[in-house]
Amino acid sequence: MSKRNSNWGNTLQGRFLRWMRFGWEPMDVLLIDKMSQDRDESVNDALSAAENLRDLQLSEKYNADTAIEHSIMQELDEWSLSKGRKIVNRLYALLSVTLCVTVILLLLETVIAMPMRGVAVSPTNNEVSQRYIEEGMEETGAVNIVAGMILDYRAFDTLGESTVLFIAACAVLILLRIDRDKDGRPTQELIAAEEDDRSHEPKSDRILQGSAMILTPVVLLFGIYVVLNGHLSPGGGFSGGAIIGAGLILYLNAFGFAKASRFFSYKTFALITLLSLSFYALAKAYSFYCGANGLPSGIPLGTPGSILSSGLILPLNICVGMVVACTMYIFYAMFRKGGI
Amino acid sequence: MLEWIRFIFTAAFLAAGIFILIASVRGVYKFDYALNRMHAAAMGDTLGIFFVLIGLVFSAPDIWLGAKLVLIIVFLWIASPVGSHLIARLEVNTNPIWEKDVTAARRTIEEGDTHGHL
Numbered sequence: 001m002s003k004r005n006s007n008w009g010n011t012l013q014g015r016f017l018r019w020m021r022f023g024w025e026p027m028d029v030l031l032i033d034k035m036s037q038d039r040d041e042s043v044n045d046a047l048s049a050a051e052n053l054r055d056l057q058l059s060e061k062y063n064a065d066t067a068i069e070h071s072i073m074q075e076l077d078e079w080s081l082s083k084g085r086k087i088v089n090r091l092y093a094l095l096s097v098t099l100c101v102t103v104i105l106l107l108l109e110t111v112i113a114m115p116m117r118g119v120a121v122s123p124t125n126n127e128v129s130q131r132y133i134e135e136g137m138e139e140t141g142a143v144n145i146v147a148g149m150i151l152d153y154r155a156f157d158t159l160g161e162s163t164v165l166f167i168a169a170c171a172v173l174i175l176l177r178i179d180r181d182k183d184g185r186p187t188q189e190l191i192a193a194e195e196d197d198r199s200h201e202p203k204s205d206r207i208l209q210g211s212a213m214i215l216t217p218v219v220l221l222f223g224i225y226v227v228l229n230g231h232l233s234p235g236g237g238f239s240g241g242a243i244i245g246a247g248l249i250l251y252l253n254a255f256g257f258a259k260a261s262r263f264f265s266y267k268t269f270a271l272i273t274l275l276s277l278s279f280y281a282l283a284k285a286y287s288f289y290c291g292a293n294g295l296p297s298g299i300p301l302g303t304p305g306s307i308l309s310s311g312l313i314l315p316l317n318i319c320v321g322m323v324v325a326c327t328m329y330i331f332y333a334m335f336r337k338g339g340i
Numbered sequence: 341m342l343e344w345i346r347f348i349f350t351a352a353f354l355a356a357g358i359f360i361l362i363a364s365v366r367g368v369y370k371f372d373y374a375l376n377r378m379h380a381a382a383m384g385d386t387l388g389i390f391f392v393l394i395g396l397v398f399s400a401p402d403i404w405l406g407a408k409l410v411l412i413i414v415f416l417w418i419a420s421p422v423g424s425h426l427i428a429r430l431e432v433n434t435n436p437i438w439e440k441d442v443t444a445a446r447r448t449i450e451e452g453d454t455h456g457h458l
Contacts, residue, residue, distance in 0.1 A: 205429065212424045215415070 029311035068146055141310035142231035150236070151313045151320075154282050162280065162323045166273050169327040178338035190339065195259075197337045205254070212254030219247035227321035231310045237317040240265075241324025248329045257333075269326050269340075276319035283312050350399040358392030364388060375433045382424035385440055 078087070115122035132149060140148035150158050176241050178190045186194075223243030230236030252260040290298070302309030364384025371377045393413050400406040432438045 205426070207425050208422055211418050215418055218415070 029141060073216045075310065106269060137304050138156025138280075140305050140313065141302050142313050143310075144231055144233060144236070146234070147236050147317070148310070148312055151231075151316045152311075154313060155287070155312075158320065159277075159280055162277060162320050165323055165327045166277060169269075169273070169330045172331055172334045176334040176338050180292035193338050209254045214251050215253045216247050217255075218248065222242055223325070227317055228307065228314070230317040230321075231313045232305065238324055241316070242328060244321065244325040245328025245332075248325065249332045252259070252329075252332070257337065257340065263340055269330055272322050273326050276322045280316055280319045283316065287312055348397055350395045352393030353391050353398065357388050357393075357395060360384060360391060362390035374435075375428055378424055378427050378431070382421060385415060385420040385424065389413075390422075 119125075132145060132153070136145050136148045136153075137143060140152040142148035142152070178187070178192065178193055179188050223240045223246075225240075226235035226239055226243055227240030229241065247266065248260070287299070299311040301311050304310070308314070330340075361384045364380050367380025367383070368377050370382060390413055393409050393416075397406040399456045400409060432442060
């Protein structure tokens with residue numbers, strides 16, 4: 001708080017504010033102040049007695065009002081429990097059916113108004129998609145047209161998507177993370193959350209642990225394969241990252257937070273997502289600045305079909321995959337325990 | 341001739357798998373208690389999907405696609421029974437009607453008999 005003048009109420013600003021609030025003339029305030037100073041004790045007592053009487057009358061009136069209100073509310077309650085519930089239920093059903101039918105009709109109307117599928121003159125068969133299909137492989141070097149689309153032609157959009165994931169993970173961290181106190185000791189809430197988690201966690205379940213021993217490496221390898229092969233086959237950063245995140249969650253479920261936190265902490269999350277997003281932004285900034293409109297960007301496209309090809313698409317896929325995997329893991333850990 | 345044999349095998353396995361899946365869905369809706377329902381769902385998850393994927397293996401155009409489908413079967417046969425086991429475990433651990441059995445099992449574990457592991 002900043003320092004405030006002790007006589008603030010009588011400054012120009014204070015009087016102006018009071019006048020604004022209550023509609024008093026500033027002169028009245030001055031007059032009343034003066035009168036209250038001039039008043040002697042007996043007048044004060046008489047005044048306070050009158051005020052007390054007025055308060056009593058007001059409170060009686062208030063009580064009467066609340067009694068009336070109470071009886072009205074009770075009648076309303078009884079009505080809503082017997083007859084009103086039926087009416088409200090019927091109205092609810094009617095309104096929901098009306099809403100559904102309206103939405104269905106609107107959507108059907110839109111579908112009817114859309115151009116027919118497969119007609120040569122329809123706007124979906126314009127020159128843009130034709131150009132993507134015919135020259136996409138040559139321009140981006142990616143065999144998978146979708147990867148070339150989302151990570152080369154429309155890479156800016158994908159950067160926004162990854163940033164949305166990062167922001168979502170940050171928001172979940174802010175909302176659900178249970179912090180330690182100032183000295184670094186765990187708080188009561190954290191201890192309670194860990195106790196609750198321990199009672200529900202499938203602890204030392206040999207069946208789960210055995211299957212996780214077999215499955216986790218396979219799942220992680222498959223996720224890495226999907227990420228690295230994103231420009232050659234269906235897949236890419238988003239789906240591969242989701243698979244890697246699922247593998248991490250499986251490991252966490254089988255072996256618990258103590259073992260999972262050896263390789264995944266808040267620092268790991270911050271480092272990986274920050275590096276991925278900044279590399280993505282820098283690489284695409286360079287590419288937009290130097291490589292747009294057919295300018296030579298100096299990044300070799302390679303032969304389409306080999307694993308080290310298609311320029312920036314492979315590293316960008318890796319970045320997106322890491323962000324997605326970290327986000328999935330953080331979401332799971334936060335919603336389960338409120339911490340890693 | 342070979343095409344016909346493949347087609348017949350594919351159709352037979354797919355029909356068997358779909359029958360088992362429909363039966364498991366019927367079981368999920370018919371039974372009342374969580375463990376019974378989970379049993380029906382797990383049947384569909386393992387045997388039904390197994391038959392469907394075996395049918396797809398017979399109809400696969402080359403051997404590598406068939407091998408990938410076999411790998412998917414292996415994955416599902418490891419993963420889905422474990423999932424059912426975890427659901428059953430949660431039900432047994434949290435439902436009060438099993439409390440006596442759970443404490444008895446815990447006691448046997450504490451006494452050193454790890455075969456009754458829960």
